[in-house]
Amino acid sequence: MENLLKVKQLKKYFDTPGGTLHAVDDINFSLAAGETLGVVGESGCGKSTLGRVVLHLLESTSGQIWFEGKDITHVSRSELRELRKKMQIIFQDPYASVDPRMTISAVIDEPLRNNGMKSRSEREEKVAELMELIGLAKRFTDYYPHELDGGRRQRAVIARALATNPRFIVCDEPVSALDVSIQAQVINLIMELQEKLRLTYMFISHDLSVVKYVSTHIMVMYLGQTVEYAETGDLFAHPVHPYTQALLSAVPIPKLGAQKQRILLKGEITSPIDPKPGCRFAPRCPRACEQCHQEIPALREVADGHMVACHMV
Numbered sequence: 001m002e003n004l005l006k007v008k009q010l011k012k013y014f015d016t017p018g019g020t021l022h023a024v025d026d027i028n029f030s031l032a033a034g035e036t037l038g039v040v041g042e043s044g045c046g047k048s049t050l051g052r053v054v055l056h057l058l059e060s061t062s063g064q065i066w067f068e069g070k071d072i073t074h075v076s077r078s079e080l081r082e083l084r085k086k087m088q089i090i091f092q093d094p095y096a097s098v099d100p101r102m103t104i105s106a107v108i109d110e111p112l113r114n115n116g117m118k119s120r121s122e123r124e125e126k127v128a129e130l131m132e133l134i135g136l137a138k139r140f141t142d143y144y145p146h147e148l149d150g151g152r153r154q155r156a157v158i159a160r161a162l163a164t165n166p167r168f169i170v171c172d173e174p175v176s177a178l179d180v181s182i183q184a185q186v187i188n189l190i191m192e193l194q195e196k197l198r199l200t201y202m203f204i205s206h207d208l209s210v211v212k213y214v215s216t217h218i219m220v221m222y223l224g225q226t227v228e229y230a231e232t233g234d235l236f237a238h239p240v241h242p243y244t245q246a247l248l249s250a251v252p253i254p255k256l257g258a259q260k261q262r263i264l265l266k267g268e269i270t271s272p273i274d275p276k277p278g279c280r281f282a283p284r285c286p287r288a289c290e291q292c293h294q295e296i297p298a299l300r301e302v303a304d305g306h307m308v309a310c311h312m313v
């Protein structure tokens with residue numbers, strides 16, 4: 001399968017008063033058209049930063065990014081403009097990503113106008129088409145964002161993201177701010193759109209059951225690094241890294257009578273500023289030994305397409 005997106009040794013460091021913060025620290029992956037990469041890990045592990053760097057919303061510190069076979073690590077202003085049409089993002093909070101003074105149709109119309117669709121009637125037609133596509137009734141056209149419930153507001157945001165016919169979308173916690181009762185509807189919409197429009201996603205979430213449902217592949221991140229990467233079924237059937245095992249042990253299993261021991265992690269995630277040598281998970285790892293505190297474990301393939309960074313595996 002052709003790679004739509006490929007990322008190699010991607011890093012994003014921030015200079016902070018306390019030192020250099022390693023938000024994204026040597027990430028590698030590739031994604032074929034139509035696939036979904038689920039990205040999971042605790043708050044602050046670098047998920048959003050990774051998504052933003054891939055989209056050029058933030059400039060990387062180092063590393064390379066390819067999209068549609070082209071090196072897009074460094075792009076000119078005009079190239080970036082073209083890229084923006086093809087790569088989009090949907091955020092957690094639809095309130096923060098829409099102008100409250102714009103009506104829903106104006107919100108969806110904005111990218112059309114900005115991308116040179118001059119004819120007003122053509123744009124109106126496209127807005128109506130997009131609203132139908134994401135399941136928002138015509139009567140909401142002149143509503144303001146605050147007049148819609150969270151689910152409908154997020155639908156409008158999705159419609160806007162689709163206006164320029166993108167191929168790749170970063171979904172950054174797209175349902176986390178929604179009522180549980182409507183989360184499933186929006187997730188199903190996101191998946192239907194993928195089928196219909198052959199979209200490729202990076203799906204960021206701290207909710208493993210959501211990630212399991214939507215992703216073809218999963219990357220587990222810890223303090224800016226990948227600790228495990230595998231196809232979804234494989235990761236859930238054979239989690240290898242102690243951190244992944246702990247995360248999965250906290251997810252309820254629907255199978256009746258299934259039992260599992262919850263692994264409780266001691267302590268907080270450590271600081272991403274000037275990280276110490278050794279495995280970044282060592283301070284919390286139940287299996288840590290001397291070597292773990294000295295040497296950084298490399299990400300290695302332990303089975304076909306299944307990568308793990310741990311000395312004990």
Ligand SMILES: Nc1ncnc2c1ncn2[C@@H]1O[C@H](COP(=O)(O)OP(=O)(O)OP(=O)(O)O)[C@@H](O)[C@H]1O
Pocket residue numbers: 014016021022023041042043044045046047048049050206272
């Ligand atoms: N502009 C910035 N300047 C300095 N540090 C930043 C900046 N943006 C993010 N960080 C830091 O980078 C690290 C990764 O943050 P990021 O938002 O990517 O994490 P996340 O995994 O998306 O977390 P969450 O699940 O809470 O959304 C954090 O330590 C954060 O404080």
Ligand code: SF4
Pocket residue numbers: 241242243279280281282283285286287288289292297309310311312313
């Ligand atoms: S390398 Fe050591 S500390 Fe890190 S996850 Fe593996 S066993 Fe735990």
Ligand SMILES: [Mg+2]
Pocket residue numbers: 047048049172
């Ligand atoms: Mg985030």
